[in-house]
Amino acid sequence: MKENFVYGMEQLVREIGVIERKYDFISIGTIGHSVQGRPIPYLKIGEGPFRWHFNGACHANEWITSLLLMRFVEDYGEAYVKGLPFWGKSVHDLFSRCSLWVVPMLNPDGVELVRQGPNPNDLYARELMQWNRNSKRFHRWKANARGVDLNDQFPAFWEEERSRRAIGGPGARDYGGPSPLSEPESAAIAEFTERNEFDAVIALHTQGEEIYWNYREAEPAESRIWAGRMAEASGYRPVYLEGSDAGYKDWFIHRYGRPGFTVEAGWGHNPLPMDGFDELYDDVARLLAEALDCSPS
Template sequence: MAMAGEYSPELLSKEIRRLSRKYPFITTGTIGRTVLGKPIPYLRLGAGPFRWHFNGACHANEWITTLLLMRFAEDYAHACARRLPFWGKTAKDLFSRCSLWIVPMVNPDGVELVQRGMSAKHPLFKDLLQWNRGSRRFHRWKANARGVDLNDQFPAHWEEERQRRAVAAPGPRDFSGIGPLSEPEAAALAKFTEETDFHAVIALHTQGEEIYWNYRNDEPAESRGWAESLAVASGYRAVYLEGSDAGYKDWFISQFKRPGFTVEAGWGHNPLPLDGFEELYDDIARLLAEALDCAPT
């Protein structure tokens, strides 16, 4: 697993190719493309009937979630191939019970801005410079390349969230767009979710060490218990959240009435530094392994 420096969209593509060559039971593909035409890749592991989905880097300056998911995928594949224990579970059992689709980086355009900034050759240079208050430094940028917050894009009381945010124009964060699913990244994730018909989902964000599991009383009865199990495994807090709409897990719960979770990994200021990665991964890997184990037998 590559660890030196920032985890870029190019490195992600390279690592996915490497993993699929090393572990032929990993299948890969793309769910769509970004505003700037970058592919949004996925990996699939497992052969079971329960369909899990994990995603990360919906917010650009939370790109460390991509690295967390890719490390988890590689460790899980290694344990399956070698028939090893996996965070207190039996990898072979999880593999036979669950099919897991991971979208490690929902927002590659935004991640690239955070990590590299931009030059005058960027196709949206003038707009982005204006939206970023004249700065070429994008470390606080959460949005996609059109200045839209992708986790405020989903059709779950979208209008209420837009009014609550009260952000009228593109910028680094909190602009909900011109309408739900107006952005290709959010639209691709929604379509992928509908077509694959997931039984449960986790959207990985940073930071706060919290697990949000409810949405407007639409969540199924098992959601609270699953969240509490994830909290025990990770040391995080399961939180009943109100006053937030239009996120991916909000839409998933509202649309399907199935378990959906937003996990806020780690503590600090985004983007979280890599020097705390191992401790962060220890918590998240235990949480994600526990999630797979929540699947009915």
């Protein structure tokens, strides 16, 4: 694998096509489109009544989370077809207890910026260069194509987070936009969540090997227990987090009072390198499988 490899839209679309051809029980669709018109795909697997949602690549230079989620879905499908144990769980039991919707790449424009920088024909191409300090290297870029940090976009004390960040305009990270859900990507995932009425969600980020499970005491009692189970499965640390608002899991907990988690996968500096992917995936897959197993019988 090349040192500068980035898992982008081309790879994602190709792998979704492979999964669609191999597994007729995995549904494929789109939740909406990005600023630059790229589709934001989802995959759905399972038939159970408990409704889980996982998403990744909300932050552009955390693109490795897309690859982690795609590998997880593919392994889940293969285990189901072959009747194999799935990370120590009964795959058919998980399949019958819960349905899982995965949005592997919430921020496709941002990922493509990390991969290759702005295309001269793209919307905001000139502005993007200015927002990136006129550097062609976008390896530190977390935002979308309008320089908005999607994980500071949700209507859960958004004003407080914007004041805390004190970022006045577009840039590589931490600008919450002109208003909550102003960006098509954040609006799409919020609408997708409301339409499907998920029972629990995980937003996969990097890095830190931590699990954030609470939000302003709005989380249900089982959130702490589930975070402990996921931590034991993965070796990650459950963290009671304060002083952070406007994220996806914050909004989910605040709106629904249901279990929501942000998982900070891996350790190091973003973007995480591919040379540790197998070990990273082993931890994350165990954590995600344990999350599915938390679904009530």
